[in-house]
Amino acid sequence: MIVAENLTKEFRVAERGPGLLGALATLFTREHRIVRAVDGVSFEIPAGSRTAYIGANGAGKSTTIKMLTGIMTPTSGRCLVAGIEPYRERQRNARSIGVVFGQRSQLWWDLSVPDSFRILRRIYDIPEPVYRRNLRLYRELLDIDALGTTPVRQLSLGQRMRAEIAASLLHDPAVVFWDEPTIGLDMVLKEAVRVLVNRANQELGTTVVLTSHDIGDIAAICDSALVVDRGRVVHQGTIQDLLRTADRRSVTFDHRDPLPLPAACEEIERGLPGVRASEDDGGRIRVDYPVAAFTSRQVLAFLLDRFDLADCYAPEPDLEDVLRRVYERDATESASPDQPAAPVESGAA
Numbered sequence: 148m149i150v151a152e153n154l155t156k157e158f159r160v161a162e163r164g165p166g167l168l169g170a171l172a173t174l175f176t177r178e179h180r181i182v183r184a185v186d187g188v189s190f191e192i193p194a195g196s197r198t199a200y201i202g203a204n205g206a207g208k209s210t211t212i213k214m215l216t217g218i219m220t221p222t223s224g225r226c227l228v229a230g231i232e233p234y235r236e237r238q239r240n241a242r243s244i245g246v247v248f249g250q251r252s253q254l255w256w257d258l259s260v261p262d263s264f265r266i267l268r269r270i271y272d273i274p275e276p277v278y279r280r281n282l283r284l285y286r287e288l289l290d291i292d293a294l295g296t297t298p299v300r301q302l303s304l305g306q307r308m309r310a311e312i313a314a315s316l317l318h319d320p321a322v323v324f325w326d327e328p329t330i331g332l333d334m335v336l337k338e339a340v341r342v343l344v345n346r347a348n349q350e351l352g353t354t355v356v357l358t359s360h361d362i363g364d365i366a367a368i369c370d371s372a373l374v375v376d377r378g379r380v381v382h383q384g385t386i387q388d389l390l391r392t393a394d395r396r397s398v399t400f401d402h403r404d405p406l407p408l409p410a411a412c413e414e415i416e417r418g419l420p421g422v423r424a425s426e427d428d429g430g431r432i433r434v435d436y437p438v439a440a441f442t443s444r445q446v447l448a449f450l451l452d453r454f455d456l457a458d459c460y461a462p463e464p465d466l467e468d469v470l471r472r473v474y475e476r477d478a479t480e481s482a483s484p485d486q487p488a489a490p491v492e493s494g495a496a
């Protein structure tokens with residue numbers, strides 16, 4: 148179980164003027180401003196869950212992960228990972244967690260991947276059967292042998308990320324924190340990484356906390372989501388809960404006889420004000436409606452009344468669309484500071 152209680156992190160940043168002179172002046176200036184990267188965040192992540200920690204650029208995700216992994220100490224509040232306050236007991240915490248930061252390496256730059264793994268095995272005191280089992284898995288899924296004896300610093304980004312991901316799971320940690328883990332990976336490797344982490348979750352009960360802008364990773368790995376904005380939690384619940392916050396939904400239908408599509412779309416938009424009707428790639432009509440104005444039942448009743456439907460389906464809202472709207476809404480709210488921050492929604496955490 149991971150708990151954050153009023154977790155806050157502030158940075159003191161020197162004010163800097165424009166240009167080179169401005170940059171030089173910061174060396175002597177006494178003017179600072181406080182950036183509150185994480186602002187009283189509270190949440191609970193149950194053991195064994197797979198949680199996406201999501202938010203727009205600069206929302207405070209990496210800073211939170213750094214506190215949860217013990218790299219940074221909170222300005223106030225606290226967090227617990229499996230009962231440990233990570234920044235107070237860094238070494239004990241490190242034994243039960245695995246970490247991938249897309250931008251940083253946990254491997255030894257001048258050593259090869261097999262050498263790095265041998266060192267990690269000693270550091271974590273990994274039992275022989277566990278070490279062998281995991282290496283077998285990495286051979287099978289990540290083609291780890293192909294990295295050979297090349298020093299880590301000479302690997303491509305994608306090759307290094309394969310090794311980082313394997314290293315984070317090598318000691319069967321209770322929790323993995325992955326911050327942008329699939330940067331640089333091709334589609335086949337992305338899929339392999341998803342299989343690997345889902346296997347660890349199902350077979351060993353590994354808790355997964357994933358920070359990513361990759362919607363494919365979020366949908367394939369996570370069952371719940373924590374959405375942060377300007378350092379605050381604005382949504383916590385299942386991915387399904389998040390999808391239910393969509394403000395537009397759609398219905399797509401096929402007509403029994405060929406229809407004059409532009410005229411049909413116009414008729415729908417006239418009959419249901421605020422709705423958008425358009426032809427999709429397969430020659431069907433797609434009707435997008437605002438959920439605040441219509442229920443799916445009302446839209447369907449209208450369509451059945453006016454058209455001779457051959458087939459009809461209502462797809463799940465698109466996670467990418469839902470997140471884009473959350474980020475757009477948050478950006479609009481930050482542009483008008485008088486408006487209160489979005490409320491915290493809670494679902495099954």
Ligand SMILES: Nc1ncnc2c1ncn2[C@@H]1O[C@H](COP(=O)(O)OP(=O)(O)OP(=O)(O)O)[C@@H](O)[C@H]1O
Pocket residue numbers: 158159160182183184202203204205206207208209210211
């Ligand atoms: N060491 C630091 N010193 C000063 N400000 C910082 C520092 N680290 C982060 N910040 C600021 O804190 C805020 C949150 O940064 P953070 O890296 O946690 O965001 P993020 O959600 O991980 O963003 P991204 O999706 O772009 O990686 C940003 O405004 C950032 O500029």
